[in-house]
Amino acid sequence: MTVLRVGSLLFRLHPGALLITLLAIAIMVKLGFWQIDRGQEKQMIIDRHAQAEELIQPNTEQLLALVDSPDTQITITATLDPQRYFLIDNQILHGRAGYHVIAFAQAPEFSPLVLPVNLGWVPAGVSRSELPDVALPEGHVVLNGHVRVPSERPFMLQDQIFDTTDAWPKRIQFPELDKLNSALDVNLAPIILLLDEENPLGFPREWPVVVMTPHRHYAYAVQWFGLAIAALVVFFVASRVRAQAKSYEE
Template identity: 60%
Template sequence: MKVLRLGSLFFRIHLGAMLITLLAIAVMVKLGFWQIDRGQEKQMIIDRYTAAETYSQITLENLVDLASAPDERVSLRARFHPEYVFYIDNQIYQGRAGYQVLALASNASLGEILIPVNLGWIPAGQNRTDLPNVDVPSGTVEVFGRVRVPAESPFILQAQEFVANTWPLRIQYPELAKMREQLNLPLADFMVLQSPEAEIGFVREWPVVVMTPHRHYAYAVQWFGLALAAFIIFLVASRHKPKRTGKDSK
C-alpha cells in the first residue's frame, strides 16, 4: 500500500483495488465507444433506407450486386413454388408467437435462380408439432420490397440441418448458403422482404432498426458516466487523512 500526495490531499493506494478499478473503467469506456459505433451503424442503415426511393428490377445481371445492397428497393414479376415453403420459427408479433413465411419465387429471365421472399408473419397453432397451413400465391404475381441480406453466421443455439423431404420446413434462421447446399436449391444470396403495400402476403411490419441511434448514444453516456463514477468512488475510498503529530498540533 502506498500513500500518494496531491497538493494538500493524501491518498492511500491499494494496488489490487487500483487494478480492479482501472480494469472496470477500461471495460466501461470500451462499451461506451462500442455503443457509439453501433449508433453510427444504425444511422447509416436509416440513411441508406431513406435514400432508396425507387424500385429496381431484379435481373440476372444485378443479382451479385443486390447481394451487397441491403435495403435496396427491388421488384420482380414472378411465380412462387408452393412445394418450397419455409417457416422461420420464434417470430413474435404483438406478444404472440408465430412464424415468418419464406417462399421461393422464380422468373424466366433469371434461369434456375430462386429468389427467397419473406411474405410476412402468421400466428402459430396451439400445438407446435402441427404447422399452420398457408396458401402461397399462385400464378404470376408482383414481388416488390426491400433487399435483406441474412447474416452468414447467425447466433443460434443449435446448428441447423435441413431435410429436403419435410415440407414445409421449419427453420430457426434463413442461412441461405447452408440451405442452398443441403437442399440443392439454386437460391440467390439475398431475400426480399415483401412490401406492406403489396396485395399478397401476410402481416408485414419491417422495422428499419430495432434500436434507434439516439438510444445507443444514451447508453454510451451511461457507460461513460459509470466509468467516471467508478474513478470518483475509488478516489474517495482511497483518501487518507494522515495522523497529526504532536509537533503539527502545536
C-alpha cells in the same frame, strides 16, 4: 501500497484495487465507444433506406450484385414454389408468437437463380408439433420490396439441423442461405426480399428499419462513460477515506 498526495489530500492506493478499477473503467469506456459505433451504423442504415427510392427490375447479374446494396427496392413478376417453403421460428408480432414464411420466387429475368421472399408473419398453432398450413399464391405474381442481406448466424447453442425428409414446410431458427440452398437443391440468390408492407399478397408484416434507434445507442454510450467516471471517483473517495481513518488511528 502506493501513497499519493494531492495538495493537502492523502490517498493510499492499493495496487489490486487500482488494477481492478482501471480494468473496469477500460471495459466501460470500450462499451461506450462500441455503442457510438453501433449508433453510427444504425444511422447509416436509416439513411441508406431513405435514399433507396429507385425501383429496379433486376436481371441475374444485378440480383447477384445486390448483396453489396442492401435496402435496394426491387420489383419482379415471378412464380412461387407452392409446396416448398420454410417457417422461421420465434417471430413475434403484436405480442403473439408465430413464424415468418420464406417462399421462393422464380422468374425468367434472373434464371437460374431462385429468390427467397419473406412473405410475412403467420401465427403459431396451439401445439409445437403442428405447423401452420400456409396457402401460397399461384401463378404469376408481382413481388416488390426491400432487399435484405442475411446477417451472420446469431448465437445458437448448436448448429441448425435441417429436416432431410420430403415433408414440407420445414421449421428453421435462422435463414442460413447455404443450408436452404442444399435443402432445396437450387441456386439461391444471396439476398432475401422483404415483401413490401403495402403489397396485397402474403401475410401481416412490419419491417422496422432498425430495432434500436441511433439515439438510444448514444444514450447507452453516455451511461457507460458516466459509470466509468463514477468508478474513478468512488475509487479515489474510498482511498481518501481509508487514508483519513488510518491517520486518526495513529
